[in-house]
Amino acid sequence: MAREVRLKxxxxxxxxxxxxxxxxxxxxxxxxxxxxxxxxxxxxxxxACTVHLNGRAVKSCTVLAVQCEGAxxxxxEGISSxxxxxxxxxxxxxxxxxxxxxxxxxxxxSAIDLVHREETLSESVIREGLExxxxxxxxxxxxxxSVELAATKMRN
Amino acid sequence: MYNFNYHRPTSIEQAVExxxxxxxxxxxxxGHTLLPSMKQRLASPTDIIDLSGISSLVGIKSEGESLVVxxxxxxxxxxxxxxxxxxIPSIAKLASNIGDAQVRNRGTIGGSIANSDPAADYPAAVxxxxxxxxxxxxxxxxxxxxxxxxxxxxxxxxxxxEVKFPKxxxxxxxxxxxxxxxxxxxxxxxxxxxxQVRVAITGAAPSVFRAxxxxxxxxxxxxxxxxxxxxxxxxxxxxxxHASAAYRASLCVVMTKRAVAEVLKIS
Numbered sequence: 001m002a003r004e005v006r007l008k009x010x011x012x013x014x015x016x017x018x019x020x021x022x023x024x025x026x027x028x029x030x031x032x033x034x035x036x037x038x039x040x041x042x043x044x045x046x047x048a049c050t051v052h053l054n055g056r057a058v059k060s061c062t063v064l065a066v067q068c069e070g071a072x073x074x075x076x077e078g079i080s081s082x083x084x085x086x087x088x089x090x091x092x093x094x095x096x097x098x099x100x101x102x103x104x105x106x107x108x109x110s111a112i113d114l115v116h117r118e119e120t121l122s123e124s125v126i127r128e129g130l131e132x133x134x135x136x137x138x139x140x141x142x143x144x145x146s147v148e149l150a151a152t153k154m155r156n
Numbered sequence: 157m158y159n160f161n162y163h164r165p166t167s168i169e170q171a172v173e174x175x176x177x178x179x180x181x182x183x184x185x186x187g188h189t190l191l192p193s194m195k196q197r198l199a200s201p202t203d204i205i206d207l208s209g210i211s212s213l214v215g216i217k218s219e220g221e222s223l224v225v226x227x228x229x230x231x232x233x234x235x236x237x238x239x240x241x242x243x244i245p246s247i248a249k250l251a252s253n254i255g256d257a258q259v260r261n262r263g264t265i266g267g268s269i270a271n272s273d274p275a276a277d278y279p280a281a282v283x284x285x286x287x288x289x290x291x292x293x294x295x296x297x298x299x300x301x302x303x304x305x306x307x308x309x310x311x312x313x314x315x316x317x318e319v320k321f322p323k324x325x326x327x328x329x330x331x332x333x334x335x336x337x338x339x340x341x342x343x344x345x346x347x348x349x350x351x352q353v354r355v356a357i358t359g360a361a362p363s364v365f366r367a368x369x370x371x372x373x374x375x376x377x378x379x380x381x382x383x384x385x386x387x388x389x390x391x392x393x394x395x396x397x398h399a400s401a402a403y404r405a406s407l408c409v410v411m412t413k414r415a416v417a418e419v420l421k422i423s
Contacts, residue, residue: 003162020162020204044192047258056232056261062191063262066162067184067206110257117236131338132256 007068009034010078018065025049025060027068028075036076036105040134047133050106051075057113059132076105079112087153088112088146097146099137107133111147112154121151157194164206168292168315171205175313178203183315185228185267188259213266213317218243222288222320227266231255234265244285246327246345250277253331255338266316269301272308272363274394275339277331279364284345284356285327288320305362324349326423330415331359332407334398341399342407346415351375355412360404361392370412379420380413 002017009032016031028034028051037060040048044062051060052074080086088108091097098104107130114129115121121129126147127140135143161178165171175181182201184190185208193199207213213228216237223243225234234240235252254260254268254277268278269289282289282298289296292315301309310316324347331343340359347354353374358364373382388408393401 001161019159021157021159023157042195044188044259047256050258053261057258058261059258062188064162064187064191064204066164067187067208069164114257129257132258 003066005066005069007070008072010074016065020064020066022065023061024051024053024063024065024068024073027065028060028073034075034077038102038105040102040106045134046103046106047110048103048106050109050133052109052113055113055116057110057132074109076109079108086112088115088150091146091150091153092143095142095146095149097138097142103133103135103137107135107143111143111150114147115151115154121148123148157191158197158200160201161203162206163203164209166209168210168212168317171207171210171315172292172313174203174205178205181205181313183207183270185270186230186263187267188255188263189267189271189273207315216240219320222322223247225265225319225321227269227316227318228264229266231260231263231265231268232257235260243323244321244327246329246347247281247285247321250281250329250345253277253333253338265319269319270308270310270316272302272304272306273339274305274362274364275334275341275343275359277329277340277343277358280329280340280343280345280356280358281321282319282356283364283366284329284347284354285321285324286347286349286354287322289316290318290320291316299366302363302365307363322349326419328415328418328422330411330418332411342404342411344408344411344415346374346412346419348378348419353378355415357408357412359394360388360408361394365392367408367412370409374416378416380416383409383412383416 038048040046049060126144163174179202181203184204184206213226215226231251231254240248268276287298327347329345331340342359345356355367355370388405390401390405393404395401
């Protein structure tokens, strides 16, 4: 049986009638056409589907859309305007923190949450903090550099 | 994923009522085991009862000699709680090493304990600290709670509400994580209270268990040397693609030694 769900996505009110088994990522991609959030593994491992749910990074393939009643969701589309990139996006561009780019939206959403929650960011804190995101191209080295640079930008 | 009926009660009584009226219901906490299991069709409940609308299930407080954690408290909340860090720091550290950041933002202590995954971290703390599990019906001692792989003393429809951890003199948790999943290949929770020593081991066997010989040797003489020659029976251990039974049996002693060494260092 379908069920009505109200939530905010990137600041906009969303009101949809959904089947109960709709995942948050399916709502975002298939109903709202916010295809920046990717589905990599669909088994809660790879982190490509990471979005912010009430400000915290979560894997949107492992949350039901109906669980988000009244919640605020931010996706990669919601962190910047068309004119200006988010400092984390700028840093990934400057440090060559992506190659194929498939993992990048999830990586950036996780990294923003990481910078918000950790007071000091060492290389090991960044590597451990991004354990929930898998990249098969970069070897992570430039991703770590990107997050270090973005943290400085975000804090200034 | 099969479809199901979704419910979000606001009280324990309502939740239990829905459970009784449903054909085959499951309670939903953080959903980080249940939802993947449903996708793989290992679980196919007709009704999902989301407990997140029951606010009394969330929170951390100190009550006399115990630290009390609500069942729906998320791993991240436990890991970053100043109260947990000052009362029983080993629990905060354990929580901070569960899964990854996104999992810790959703997964709950009650979900982990009620699921009783053989490689989950929290069951080791519950058993190691001699905790009491408070449900909507009764109080269950940790020694009576974990029955077998994915099996606990919880009855159909019974809801775990909070966990009462008695404060130890000192405790540490040492785990060897699987490098991919971060689940424990073997995790040892060691606690001392007065003269009693408890050693609870997760990851090694079908369910978390206390290692009686390690406990009695350490009660006699609390040192790494005291357990030097202890061996655990391979027959009791899990044997799978991640580790052989012999390796797990050996790790049980090795991780206990590391736990003892850490206790001696910090006390």
